Amino acid sequence: MSGASQEGVTAKKGENFDEWYTQVILKSEIADYSPVSGCVVYRPFGYAIWENIQKETDAMFKEAGITNTYFPIFIPERLLRKEAEHVEGFAPEVAWVTQTGNTKIEERLAVRPTSESLMYDVVSRWIRSWRDLPLRLNQWNNVVRWETKNPIFILRSREFLWNEGHSLFSTREEADAERDQILGIYRRITEDYLAIPGYVGKKTKAETFAGAEGTYSIEHLLPDGKAIQGPDWHSDGQNFSRAFGIVFIDRDGNKQFAFQNTWAISTREIGVMLAVHSDDRGAVVPPKLAAVQVVVVPIVNDESKGAVLAEANKLMLSLRRFRSRLDDRDNLTPGRKFNEWELKGVPLRVEFGPRDMKEGQAVLVRRDTGGKRTAKLASLADEVAKELEAIQSSLFQKASAALATNTRDATTLDELKMILSQKGGMIRIHWCGDVTCEAKMREFAGGKILNVPLDQKPSKGRCLVCGRDSPSIAIYGKSY
Amino acid sequence: MSGASQEGVTAKKGENFDEWYTQVILKSEIADYSPVSGCVVYRPFGYAIWENIQKETDAMFKEAGITNTYFPIFIPERLLRKEAEHVEGFAPEVAWVTQTGNTKIEERLAVRPTSESLMYDVVSRWIRSWRDLPLRLNQWNNVVRWETKNPIFILRSREFLWNEGHSLFSTREEADAERDQILGIYRRITEDYLAIPGYVGKKTKAETFAGAEGTYSIEHLLPDGKAIQGPDWHSDGQNFSRAFGIVFIDRDGNKQFAFQNTWAISTREIGVMLAVHSDDRGAVVPPKLAAVQVVVVPIVNDESKGAVLAEANKLMLSLRRFRSRLDDRDNLTPGRKFNEWELKGVPLRVEFGPRDMKEGQAVLVRRDTGGKRTAKLASLADEVAKELEAIQSSLFQKASAALATNTRDATTLDELKMILSQKGGMIRIHWCGDVTCEAKMREFAGGKILNVPLDQKPSKGRCLVCGRDSPSIAIYGKSY
Secondary structure, X not given: OOOOOOOOOOOOOOOOHHHHHHHHHHHOOOEEEOOOOOOEEEOHHHHHHHHHHHHHHHHHHHXXXXXEXXXXXXXXXXXXXXXXXXXXXXXXXXXXXXXXXXXXXXXXEEEOOOOHHHHHHHHOOOOOEHHHOOEEEEEEXXXXXXXXXXXXXXXXXXXXXXXXXXEEEOOHHHHHHHHHHHHHHHHHHHHHHOOOOOEEEEOOHHXXXXXXXXXXXXXXXXXXXXXXXXXXXXXXXXXXXXXXXXXXXXXXXXXXXXXXXXXXXXXXXHHHHHHHHOEOOEOOOOOOOOOOOEEEEEOOOOOOHHHHHHHHHHHHHHOOOOOEEEOOOOOOOHHHHHHHHHHHOOOEEEEEOHHHHHHOEEEEEEOOOOOEEEEEHHHHHHHHHHHHXXXXXXXXXXXXXXXXXXXXXXXXXXXXXXXXXXXXXXXXXXXXXXXXXXXXXXHHHOOEEEEEEOOOOOOOEEOOOOOOEEOOEEEEEOEO | OOOOOOOOXXXXXXXXXXXXXXXXXXXXXXXXXXXXXXXXXXXXXXXXXXXXXXXXXXHHHHHXXXXXXXXXXXXXXXXXXXXXXXXXXXXXXXXXEEEEOOEEEEEEEEEXXXXXXXXXXXXXXXXXXXXXXXXXXXXXXXXXXXXXXXXXXXXXXXXXXXXXXXXXXOOHHHHHHHHHHHHHHHHHHHHHHOOOOOEEEEOOHHHOXXXXXXXXXXXXXXXXXXXXEEEEEEEEEOHHHHHHOOXXXXXXXXXXXXXXXXXXXXXXXXXXXXXXXXXXXXXXXXXXXXXXXXXXEEOOXXXXXXXXXXXXXXXXXXXXXXXXXXXXXXXXXXXXXXXXXXXXXXXXXXXXXXXXXHHOEEEEEEOOOOOEEEEEHHHHHHHHHHHHHHHHHHHHHHHHHHHHHOEEEOOOHHHHHHHHHHOOOEEXXXXXXXXXXXXXXXXXXXXXXXXXXXXXXXXXXXXXXXXXXXXXXXXXXXXX
């Protein structure tokens, strides 16, 4: 908690999104630049968000029967090369260790961009029969993908933190049945905790994970009109089990290759969440994830100081079930404190002065709306809980309304191009499913098909490009 | 949970410690080898131990006001070179990234062996005045030290997981006062959770961390008679703050360099813990850290199967407050199940058969002692809790007794050498504090001074080497 003068955010979200986004993250002290370009330093206010995401997601994984592991960060080059599409997808982005101490090593080691190749080489030794399956493993770790494009603070960083889930099943049916469970967990985390909505659907072949048969994603919308891919789940079929020899004896005594899936949620979500909710006064963080949920700011003069602070300390005891903090610094005015905590995105401020003390009340101020009301001290904790819930659900409603408003229909290529260039956002289109039509759209209008939502009613239409029958809607947009 | 045949541990702890240790870890499915030599794969039963260590330690850190952060894994070479002793200590063990994709990068990047140089470069921008201090940061991450000596499974691995705490204070007094708090936390974790004792004391100058002014450690004893360094705390004084320009304005308006400390506990402790407690039947894991604390094994025949399993499932409900598991596999005999869970180190087994059902009881079997007793089903959870507590404290008592038995006194160099070569263990010696005497001991007897315990009564004696007055005892031993 710095006593130093802090400048507020000077850029406007509606005018210069990129500059505003960077300022919010730096000035809120959520994250900082690293000496290595494209890597992120998560400061206490930012890392707490990730800890909370991790804690909640991990509890859901464990409830689903998934267990955690740790696999080493280094992958020998020969293993990375075992699955052809996989290495082709990742090799251009790999950071290679070639020396240890002063010695050149014989085989280059990849700093993991993802762990399939290392894990599956090891896991192949653990599996003998159908009784060893399903095997559902997860790890929370750091991975490195040396993007050649410009990295973007938190949204596309060269090192990021994530979960990587890897599961193995004895039948395709069981493997496929995992999809809705994992996507359901990610949906709960993004909607109920991060308070950001998205389209949950299947990516096209062109956008499928390197080595997978099918990729499903949650696609979010940023306030600048561009989409960004959130958590995902990949169906790998038997691609990797064939490459890495993951064989089991099935119930009939036959040798079979295992069916595999992988899935991930990353620190990128923190950037999406901040971009969606924050405003021109700084960060806005949903209460369920905020490092500090409630800050109490006593308002004192020399005369009232002793009594108000004593009472404020008592009041803190009743707020112990929240992540709460008392700001009793004596070198800053209340106004300066208000600004600082607003900049940092603390969801609720409790103001407490001599008059409040006399009235047995406190003033609650919402970060998201600025809404103020008084609450009796006797029921303060319950009132705080109510406000935090209200903020949490209001943030999601607001973001959902923004997504709905910024999702438009296009029925021709010209319309698609016009909406994309003039308004951005998500665009609902009919698409026949053909890759050449997909390629034509990209070429003509820019952007890409983000996914084909799972949760849609049958809606007959005609492909935007070729006019053939299309049974379903795809979501189109420019993407980060 | 594998249905495949599992071979038990064939080596004996008392005969071939190294082979026994490796077998216990591999066969218990706690960890596995990695394709990269010296890196460790933590399987679910092993990673759960680390998760539990992390959770408990982290709660104590947070209680002490320490907050978590994340700093990137890559350190530019120029930063690593900023503190002379530090780089000299670590450079021979650094894994260097020199290429990304197909491109040679301009400046080599160190995969962090520890994060001082990167963190302090960044943190220097966060601090302006004494009001910004203390700043007490921690991170849980992976680090890489490419040991040139042979790595030892878990005990000395080339990548390991740890906490690295880094704190900054405005006065030396405050910085020094942190020592007992952090060592106290590590002591609680090692004694009350890992159930392993150790000597807490100050390392000699020769054994001080590269760049630090003073290093304090907990020194454990392994059953092969060799010592191993556990968690540590380093007082850095102003060494790093001078090198990295971490300057603050003090209360009097003067510029000053911050006083710093660092501290760590690593996955090495898992290896120490397993080596100390495990036996010829496999792993022994203290209940507070075990992945599974209680396993219920129903003992059924075709006739009783339905009723016993139904009752066993009810019984599981009463054990929900523990990490518990029902082993209802139908392809293994109870005896095979007993062996498997013993191999894996589950602290308590509950056997439940038709006769137990009739009597309204179950049989509790301790992993550590093999002790058996019955418990009434009505009070099963309480009886299980009691047994788990008994196991936890008995493991620590046993290990403490072993440390006491294997701590001997030496008053001459010859005696030191003889004890060291014939019995090993920890050796209490008087030492004057002089580095030349320390060097002579090492040269004459092998081994080294492990530390000078903090918690000792004044005991006058004469230095083993020079005969000068020595005010305190040092602990000597061969060390991993």
